[in-house]
Amino acid sequence: MNYSEITTLIGEQEHLFSHRCQTITKENLYLPGADFIDRVHLNSSRNIQTLRSLESIYRSGRLSGSGYLSILPVDQGVEHSAGASFSSNPIYFDPENIVRLAIEGGCNAVVSTVGGLATVARRYAHKIPFIVKLNHNELLTYPNKYDQIMFTSVKNAWNTGAAAVGATIFFGSLASNQQIIAVAQAFEQAHELGMATVLWCYLRNENFVQDEVDYHTAADLTGQANYLGVTIQADIIKQKLPEINGGYKELCRYGTNYGKYTEEMYTKLATAHPIDLCRYQVMNCYMGRAGLINSGGPSQGKNDLKESVRTAIINKRAGGMGLIAGRKAFQKPFHEGIMLLHAIQDVYLEQKIDIA
Numbered sequence: 001m002n003y004s005e006i007t008t009l010i011g012e013q014e015h016l017f018s019h020r021c022q023t024i025t026k027e028n029l030y031l032p033g034a035d036f037i038d039r040v041h042l043n044s045s046r047n048i049q050t051l052r053s054l055e056s057i058y059r060s061g062r063l064s065g066s067g068y069l070s071i072l073p074v075d076q077g078v079e080h081s082a083g084a085s086f087s088s089n090p091i092y093f094d095p096e097n098i099v100r101l102a103i104e105g106g107c108n109a110v111v112s113t114v115g116g117l118a119t120v121a122r123r124y125a126h127k128i129p130f131i132v133k134l135n136h137n138e139l140l141t142y143p144n145k146y147d148q149i150m151f152t153s154v155k156n157a158w159n160t161g162a163a164a165v166g167a168t169i170f171f172g173s174l175a176s177n178q179q180i181i182a183v184a185q186a187f188e189q190a191h192e193l194g195m196a197t198v199l200w201c202y203l204r205n206e207n208f209v210q211d212e213v214d215y216h217t218a219a220d221l222t223g224q225a226n227y228l229g230v231t232i233q234a235d236i237i238k239q240k241l242p243e244i245n246g247g248y249k250e251l252c253r254y255g256t257n258y259g260k261y262t263e264e265m266y267t268k269l270a271t272a273h274p275i276d277l278c279r280y281q282v283m284n285c286y287m288g289r290a291g292l293i294n295s296g297g298p299s300q301g302k303n304d305l306k307e308s309v310r311t312a313i314i315n316k317r318a319g320g321m322g323l324i325a326g327r328k329a330f331q332k333p334f335h336e337g338i339m340l341l342h343a344i345q346d347v348y349l350e351q352k353i354d355i356a
Contacts, residue, residue, distance in 0.1 A: 133151075
């Protein structure tokens, strides 16, 4: 898609193309670019092998050398059950088709389960960077519970030829302490072995829904989750696009003593504009020292293309590093999934779409 097609698809009702951030300006951020490893990571404690693994991810796919990332994640066979995830497109019961979609879709990397990637490792690990997802939330226990369980070891991921490992922490959940400890230890070992680390910084707590308003995507809460994720040395942070703000304020509204916040968080550091909300997430990634990639979200049918492109625009203009889109791509016919991934990448390749 060219710039004209992108603007026609999105429109300007939300002022996504003309908005300028007046909260924390772009000059304060570590922005994506071809030299991101040398400019940002080189002076860190990451070893040479880890830097090489990161560079292999940044130098793959259609976005190679741009500093931006387009990643295909398919771990929903565990997270959401294989039948429910792949019933619309049964070819993805075969992990090879997941990897093929990522390659033909021009992605920088493919994320999946250790079992899926190990099945095809010798054929594909040298053709596209693998990111092995270490932990998952299984939904077979009755009643369903929400926890992240380690399904494999870091060493096993390394043996598959993975360039990176990924993990999820449900910040705010009762199990979050154990998850933080387990993932922090896994990421330390991954860096020792020369692999990069990607953290899904998700929120999970039934109390984050107040008066039928869901604050799991509130900028203040997700921003703090990002900060915790970078604190355990995640190289790349995956987060849901913020849709609301004021989670701390809402949870304290009825006299509950929860967290810490200041009014400046909602005035000086963020406005209600979607790009400013996402910029607050970037700020909490150590001002962009760790790249923020936003989630593509669930497939909603005919609006998937517009929603994916919109998310990419917000992420890019906020100072983010890319998009990780799975269900919107693999729950479509193969060629349509490729087209959607290319449309996302076109946003990051379009120089007229700049940092707000």
